[in-house]
Amino acid sequence: MSNLKVAVCALALVISSASAYAADVVGQGTVTFNGKLIDETCTIDDSSKDIIVTLPNLSTKTLSAAGNEAGSQAFDIKVKDCPDAITKVAAHFEVLNSEYNPSTGNLINQLEVEDPDNSATKAEVRLYNTDSSQIRIGSTGAAFPVDATAHTATMEYLGGYYATAQTTAGNVKAQVTYTLAYP
Structure with a gap:
């Protein structure tokens, strides 16, 4: 084997060893995303395209400390025209901007920014x-x-309401978008 081939093989061995070492370094990791897109879909029923959920009027005493939850209200999302291949459907909830609190995973009260004089504070949905x-x-x-x-x-x-601290009286408004998902 020529000296050039030996040098190339040795260099390849060093590079592969360095790569393996880098993957085992403390504080490093890998995130792999796997998914699947399908052609089939259900159709969202007209009654479910723009849903308005009215939460009950509650006292701030009910939401007086971080972690208090109250006033839940059910809502339905209806779909139709589902192909035979789809046997289950779910809603995947997202916001198009940063209108959620990444710490709690909740929707923030948009009125705290849009109308602070009439907004409840420390209340999320x-x-x-x-x-x-x-x-x-x-x-x-x-x-x-x-x-x-x-x-x-x-x-x-x-x-429903979720308190991040003692809430104050006022209005609450939060919005979320959903996409149909097929588990």
Whole structure:
């Protein structure tokens, strides 16, 4: 074997060893994203395109400390025209900008910025599955079965108040977008 080939092989061995070492360095890791896009989709029922959920009027005494939760209200997302290949459907909740609190995973009260004189403070809106488990913004809620005969499904979720500290009186407004997901 020529000296050039030996040198190239030795260099390759050193580089591969350095790469393996770098992957094992404390404080480093890897994130791999896997997903799947499908051609089929259900159609969102007209009644579910722009849902308005009215949360109950509550006293700030109910939301007097960080972590207090109250006033949940159920809402339905209905879909139709689901292809036979789709047997379950769920809603994936996102915001288009930073209108959520990454620490709590909740929607922030938009009125604190838009109308601070009439806004409640320290109040967020939390999303829930029907089993009361939280749906963090950027996550998918529980999946619901598609009726194989009618090709429809109704997904039920909840929204409610969440206090980040002692709340103050005022109005609350939060918005979230959803995309259909097929687990």
